[in-house]
Amino acid sequence: MTEAPRKIQASLLERAAQVYDFDAHLRARSGAAPARPAPILDLEFGQPPETTRVPESAPIPELAPVPKPAPQSIHPRVAAAEASVRPLRMPTGxxxxxxxxxxLSEKGLLVPGAAIGALAEEFRLVKRHLLLTAKTVKLHDGDxxxxILVCSANTGEGKTFCAVNLxxxxxxxxxxxxxxxxADFAKPDVMRRLGGSDGPGLLDILADPRIEAERCVxxxxxxxxxxxxxxxxxxxDTELLASDRTATLIATLLAADPRRIIIFDSPPALAASPAGVLATQAGQVMLVVRADKTSEGxxxxxxxxxxxxEHIQLVLNAVSFVPGGRRFGSYYGQEDAS
Incomplete structure (x- = not known):
């Protein structure tokens, strides 16, 4: 007797796709007709669902879940090999x-050279989306x-955690x-999380054109x-960012190395105005959404x-997964059973 196929319950991302419509204000401003919804990549199962319906709306930005971090370790031989192959690159200053x-491991951050785990795989998928979008942006916005601007709606939603891991x-x-x-001027945290100390930086360069940007790197x-x-x-700070000096500085930093990608960790969009100003200078925005905290409004x-x-991508942070489920990372730890 053939067993009837079980109905798969809609995932969190599929349900979100039926609610959110972030491009409505853009279509209203341009007078464009609603676009046909595109499939939303459901990273919980590693493939797009068969259908994604968004009533009377355009597709939402990509949702990429980031799981809660697990402790990582790095083998001493890996660290030694990494140091010998790639020497420390010194800036002008x-x-x-x-x-x-x-x-890094204690703070739940990615550890270079550590064994591949779920967190590393999730951020591999996140960066692939961003790099592919960058190719599209390059066609009309060049450098x-x-x-990339990393932002969140409110505080405590994991934007700096995601910015550092990205x-x-x-x-x-x-x-x-x-x-x-x-670029979170009120509550800077990047240097502290990586064990460094604050010093001359972005605001000083914007305020004084005589300061050489690379000397602060x-x-x-x-x-x-x-x-x-x-x-x-x-x-x-907002007025400095809104000045022509900001565009000049970003162009200078990009010209210093044609392979350079700049990631801005900005303040939360609903907490401080610099985020909206920086968005006008960025090729794309990675907006961190905390699964158990960020409201739809x-x-x-x-x-x-x-x-x-124009390009806003969503990253779903603090997602809880069932142990033993089909998540990235466990594959690398499996032994050959043959």
Whole structure:
């Protein structure tokens, strides 16, 4: 007797696709007709669902779930080999920091050279989406395609966690140099998370054209990853970002290395105005959505504030998965049963 096929319950991402419509304000402004919905990649199962219906709306940005981090470890031989093959790249200013791999693991961040796990695989998928979108942006925005703004609607939704992990993951690419910029001026956290200290940075360069940008860049012993602190706090941070100096600075940083990708860790869109201003300078926005916290209303408002950028991608953070489920990472730890 043939067993009847079981009905698969709609995933979290499929249900979200039936609710959110982030492009409505753009269509209303341009007078364009609603576009036909495209399949949404459901990373929980690794393939697109058969159908995705969004009533009277265009498709939402890509949703890529990021699981809660698990501790990682790096083998001493891997660390030694990495250091011998890829020496520390020093910026013009000669500043550099060594990043403690054990500290990265304790904070739930990706560890270069560690065994591949679920978190590493999820960020591999996230960066593939961003790199593919960058190719599209390059056709009409040139070098701006090499800039990514990481943002969230509210505080505590994991934007800096995702920005740091994205930077580490992108730095593993063979053809990139990554510059992670701390643009969260009220609560800078990038340098602290990586074991460094704040110093002259973005705000200082914007305020004083005499400061050479590359002299503020801090190299790290993670190959192909460098940092730019937020700099001296100012009461005119939004006005500095809105000046023509910002576009000139970004162009200068990109011209310094044709392989460089700039990642901006901005303040939350609903908490501070710099996020919306920076969005006008970025090739694309990675908007972090916390599964157990971000409301639909806050998400809609954040997307509206960031609409200065045409390409907004969503990353679903803090997703809980059932142990033993079909998730990335476990495959690499399986022994050959044959």
């Amino acid at each position: 000669g500043k550099s920091i060594a990043i403690d791999r054990a500290m 701006r395609s090499r800039t 930077a580490i993951s992108l730095a593993a690419e063979r053809d990139t140099e990554v510059l992670l910029v701390d 801090v190299a790290t012993d993670i190959p192909q990853l460098s940092l730019l602190p937020c700099g001296t706090k100012s009461n005119t 806050d998400l809609r408002q954040a997307v509206a504030l960031l609409d200065g950028c």
